Amino acid sequence: MNQSKFNQIAQNYDNDERIKLAEIISLGVNTLLENQPYQSLLDYGGGTGLVTFNIEHHFNHITILDASTKMVEICDTKIQKLSKKHIEAIKGDALASNQTIVDQSYDVIILSLVLLHSGNYKELLQRLTAYLKKDGLIIIVDFDKNKNVYHPKVYNGFAQDDISSELFKLGLSNINVQTFYHGQNIFMNKDASLFIASGQFK
Numbered sequence: 211m212n213q214s215k216f217n218q219i220a221q222n223y224d225n226d227e228r229i230k231l232a233e234i235i236s237l238g239v240n241t242l243l244e245n246q247p248y249q250s251l252l253d254y255g256g257g258t259g260l261v262t263f264n265i266e267h268h269f270n271h272i273t274i275l276d277a278s279t280k281m282v283e284i285c286d287t288k289i290q291k292l293s294k295k296h297i298e299a300i301k302g303d304a305l306a307s308n309q310t311i312v313d314q315s316y317d318v319i320i321l322s323l324v325l326l327h328s329g330n331y332k333e334l335l336q337r338l339t340a341y342l343k344k345d346g347l348i349i350i351v352d353f354d355k356n357k358n359v360y361h362p363k364v365y366n367g368f369a370q371d372d373i374s375s376e377l378f379k380l381g382l383s384n385i386n387v388q389t390f391y392h393g394q395n396i397f398m399n400k401d402a403s404l405f406i407a408s409g410q411f412k
């Protein structure tokens with residue numbers, strides 16, 4: 211993953227477009243979380259916490275983990291300012307080594323716009339499944355495959371069948387993947403659609 215890029219943009223990450231997109235993503239995620247008895251959340255690649263702060267009311271404990279030191283710093287500043295004692299922001303990268311990234315498992319793990327920057331989405335999903343509690347839910351929000359996008363370090367979105375079959379291979383059940391938003395200029399200045407995927411760890 212291109213950590214230096216996110217370190218560079220961290221200070222100005224929360225612009226109007228990203229805040230709006232995070233609100234749209236949070237609406238989709240909130241629908242999945244409604245009326246569920248979940249306690250803990252790992253927002254993996256949570257960045258500055260744009261999504262977390264819109265879904266935090268569902269949880270007693272939240273870890274926002276990110277590989278970029280600067281994104282974590284910005285996020286931590288917000289947590290302190292808002293006195294959110296049930297949220298922590300820590301630095302980590304499940305792909306960087308075989309070391310443990312956190313010393314607990316979670317009811318819900320969310321990856322919002324992270325897989326596309328991961329460099330190896332299959333490996334990342336496999337490693338993160340180890341941090342899901344039994345009956346825990348993994349939620350992925352990312353772009354649908356988009357032939358108009360090209361960047362050497364970024365996936366140009368994902369085919370929903372590939373995401374489904376990866377979650378199935380990892381032993382998840384109740385898998386669901388669907389497009390929930392179409393927007394203009396939202397993926398490297400191209401029109402694109404977002405999918406939300408979920409699966410339960412049995």
Ligand SMILES: C[S@@+](CC[C@H](N)C(=O)[O-])C[C@H]1O[C@@H](n2cnc3c(N)ncnc32)[C@H](O)[C@@H]1O
Nearest residue numbers: 211216255256257260276277278303322323327
């Ligand atoms: C596009 S931002 C999305 C931030 C946030 N999830 C959101 O939706 O607003 C992608 C984030 O993923 C982080 N990231 C990318 N690859 C990662 C990895 N392998 N491990 C941890 N964080 C990663 C980046 O540092 C960045 O903060």
